[in-house]
Amino acid sequence: MGRPGLNRSAVIAAAADLADEMGFDAVTISVLARHLGVRSPTLYSHISGATDLRTAVTAYVLDELADTTSHAMAGEGRDLLVAYADAIRDFARRSPGRYDATTRQRIPPTSDPAAEIPASVAAAITAGRRNADLALTVVRSYGIAETNETYAVRLMSSLIHGYITLEIAGTFAHSEPPSEATWPEVLDDLDRTLTRIAAAQRH
Amino acid sequence: MGRPGLNRSAVIAAAADLADEMGFDAVTISVLARHLGVRSPTLYSHISGATDLRTAVTAYVLDELADTTSHAMAGEGRDLLVAYADAIRDFARRSPGRYDATTRQRIPPTSDPAAEIPASVAAAITAGRRNADLALTVVRSYGIAETNETYAVRLMSSLIHGYITLEIAGTFAHSEPPSEATWPEVLDDLDRTLTRIAAAQRH
DNA sequence: ACGAATTGCCTAACAGTTGTAGGAAACCTA
DNA sequence: TAGGTTTCCTACAACTGTTAGGCAATTCGT
Numbered sequence: 001m002g003r004p005g006l007n008r009s010a011v012i013a014a015a016a017d018l019a020d021e022m023g024f025d026a027v028t029i030s031v032l033a034r035h036l037g038v039r040s041p042t043l044y045s046h047i048s049g050a051t052d053l054r055t056a057v058t059a060y061v062l063d064e065l066a067d068t069t070s071h072a073m074a075g076e077g078r079d080l081l082v083a084y085a086d087a088i089r090d091f092a093r094r095s096p097g098r099y100d101a102t103t104r105q106r107i108p109p110t111s112d113p114a115a116e117i118p119a120s121v122a123a124a125i126t127a128g129r130r131n132a133d134l135a136l137t138v139v140r141s142y143g144i145a146e147t148n149e150t151y152a153v154r155l156m157s158s159l160i161h162g163y164i165t166l167e168i169a170g171t172f173a174h175s176e177p178p179s180e181a182t183w184p185e186v187l188d189d190l191d192r193t194l195t196r197i198a199a200a201q202r203h
Numbered sequence: 204m205g206r207p208g209l210n211r212s213a214v215i216a217a218a219a220d221l222a223d224e225m226g227f228d229a230v231t232i233s234v235l236a237r238h239l240g241v242r243s244p245t246l247y248s249h250i251s252g253a254t255d256l257r258t259a260v261t262a263y264v265l266d267e268l269a270d271t272t273s274h275a276m277a278g279e280g281r282d283l284l285v286a287y288a289d290a291i292r293d294f295a296r297r298s299p300g301r302y303d304a305t306t307r308q309r310i311p312p313t314s315d316p317a318a319e320i321p322a323s324v325a326a327a328i329t330a331g332r333r334n335a336d337l338a339l340t341v342v343r344s345y346g347i348a349e350t351n352e353t354y355a356v357r358l359m360s361s362l363i364h365g366y367i368t369l370e371i372a373g374t375f376a377h378s379e380p381p382s383e384a385t386w387p388e389v390l391d392d393l394d395r396t397l398t399r400i401a402a403a404q405r406h
Numbered sequence: 407a408c409g410a411a412t413t414g415c416c417t418a419a420c421a422g423t424t425g426t427a428g429g430a431a432a433c434c435t436a
Numbered sequence: 437t438a439g440g441t442t443t444c445c446t447a448c449a450a451c452t453g454t455t456a457g458g459c460a461a462t463t464c465g466t
Contacts, residue, residue, distance in 0.1 A: 005414050005461095030452055040453075042415050050453065103372065150378050151385045154366070155392060157374070162365020163357065169306065171360070175353050182354045189358060192399070193392050208432090208443050233423055243424075245444050253424065 006036065008046045012056045016064075019057065019097030024104055027097075029053065048118075054101070055120040061098040062127035065091055069134050076141045078191045084138045085160050085187055092164045099168070103161075143198045152197055159190055209239065211249045215259045219267075222260065222300030227307055230300075232256065251321075257304070258323040264301040265330035268294055272337050279344045281394045287341045288363050288390055295367045302371070306364070346401045355400055362393055 014036055018027045029050055033040040047053045065088070072087035073080060092099035132153070139152040163186055166172060172179040217239055221230045232253055236243040250256045268291070275290035276283060295302035335356070342355040366389055369375060375382040 028452065029454085038414090039416065041417085041455080044454070045414065103368070150380065151388055154369070154375060154382075154385050155362075155389055158365035158369055158389070159358075159362045160365070161369060162361035162363070165306070165368065166357070166361055166364060172357060177353065179357075182357050185354055186358055186361070189396050189399075193396060196392075196395070231423065232425085241443090242445065244426080244446085247425070248443065 006038065006042070006046055008056075011036070011043060011046045012053070012060050015053060015057050016061055016095075016098055016101070019101055020095045021097065024054075024057075024097050024100040027053075027057070052118065052120050055118070055124055058101045058104075059120055059123035059127050061095075061101045062124060062131060064098065065102060066127060066130040066134060069131070073134065073137070077195075080138050080141050081156075081191055081194065082187055084134065085190075088160060089164050089167075089183070092168060096168055099164070103165070139194065142194045144194065145201045148197055148201060152194060155193065156190060159186065209241065209245070209249055211259075214239070214246060214249045215256070215263050218256060218260045219264055219298075219301055219304070222304055223298045224300065227257075227260075227300050227303040230256075230260070255321060255323050258321070258327055261304045261307075262323055262326035262330050264298075264304045265327060265334060267301065268305060269330060269333040269337060272334070276337065276340070280398075283341055283344050284359075284394055284397065285390055287337065288393075291363060292367050292370075292386070295371060299371055302367070306368070342397065345397045347397065348404045351400055351404060355397060358396065359393060362389065 011032070015027050015032055018032060018035055022031070029043055030040050032053075033043050036043075043053075047056065068091055069084060069087045072083050074083055135153045135157055136149060139149055139156065142152070144152050163183070167179045172182075214235070218230050218235055221235060221238055225234070232246055233243050235256075236246050239246075246256075250259065271294050272287060272290045275286050277286055338356045338360055339352060342352055342359065345355070347355050366386070370382045375385075
């Protein structure tokens with residue numbers, strides 16, 4: 001039934017690829033349409049507007065990231081931490097536009113019960129939770145108790161995300177040693193801290 | 204000589220205020236012009252375009268941040284770290300649009316010697332270095348040797364910036380305890396790590 | 407094989423934004 | 437009061453986001 005052509009998934013995937021080439025902000029409806037060989041209004045058959053497109057890309061990319069990360073995760077404790085953090089960093093360096101999408105798109109608070117939640121927002125929330133669960137897995141593998149879980153996840157996420165963000169922004173490019181060299185040290189110190197948190201609770 | 208009216212500084216300061224009200228991305232030439240009670244082309248007498256405006260706001264805000272932070276810095280070691288980190292976090296929470304400006308604006312690498320560097324870009328680089336020097340001051344107060352200075356600054360900056368970014372993005376809003384409660388713990392662990400780095404070098 | 411429903415894509419058109427060009431008005435100084 | 441300087445304006449061109457309505461291609465039921 002109907003004529004075959006673009007579909008929503010193809011449009012979103014193309015947008016994610018474009019984001020890696022030109023930056024997340026540069027992915028406009030017009031640019032994306034030109035890249036796909038159609039006129040701008042055509043895309044409105046597949047997406048409901050620019051913000052829907054961005055949110056959908058965010059959800060799509062968050063799912064990709066969770067897939068990649070969970071596939072790379074193996075071992076326990078320090079090994080698991082390194083596998084987890086390297087997977088995220090590799091993803092961000094390989095696909096900076098995609099990584100940007102995971103952070104740049106602000107999901108409004110769900111406090112308003114009357115407001116209808118668009119499907120793309122719901123998908124982004126679900127995919128975000130998938131990634132949060134992976135972080136939780138790493139922390140739990142250190143034997144950190146439930147009381148400290150949230151804290152440990154926030155500490156670990158902040159450090160990993162912060163380092164990757166500043167690294168991609170070029171903040172580390174103007175001083176020695178190269179960013180590549182200090183990353184393992186960061187993970188070493190993060191490992192020590194997570195170990196300390198786990199040890200401190202079994203008094 | 205000449206008719207008094209807007210000048211470049213007033214335009215940039217107004218843009219920074221607007222960023223706090225509506226978000227950094229929402230500050231367009233047209234919106235800013237309307238807010239200042241003039242027509243859009245008028246602004247081109249004071250700024251050379253949209254990217255120049257954004258870069259100039261970044262430089263302006265980086266200077267404000269360095270002023271605020273250096274004014275708040277006092278003490279040594281842990282006290283200094285807390286004063287430094289709290290100043291940045293308070294700034295970011297009080298002025299989220301301004302804080303966004305410090306990170307969202309990408310300064311291209313200065314590798315090309317033939318390219319002329321616009322004044323706003325040079326100002327942003329200088330202001331960025333001011334902030335980097337403040338971070339260095341904190342690290343040095345721990346007695347960390349020059350060999351480890353860069354590493355310690357990267358670690359500290361990544362953690363502080365990452366936590367603030369995720370906090371403002373609302374990532375911590377959906378779990379207990381409140382973000383307010385885990386921040387001091389983060390600084391505690393950061394203090395321990397900086398102390399360890401300092402201790403490890405005098406073997 | 408044919409009609410009908412379905413679906414994809416198009417043109418036309420409008421509002422809003424960025425940016426350029428050139429001119430008129432307001433102000434300070436002499 | 438005249439000159440020079442600077443501010444601000446209107447007019448215009450190009451591009452992006454978005455809506456409305458229509459043509460055309462494909463698939464399904466018969």
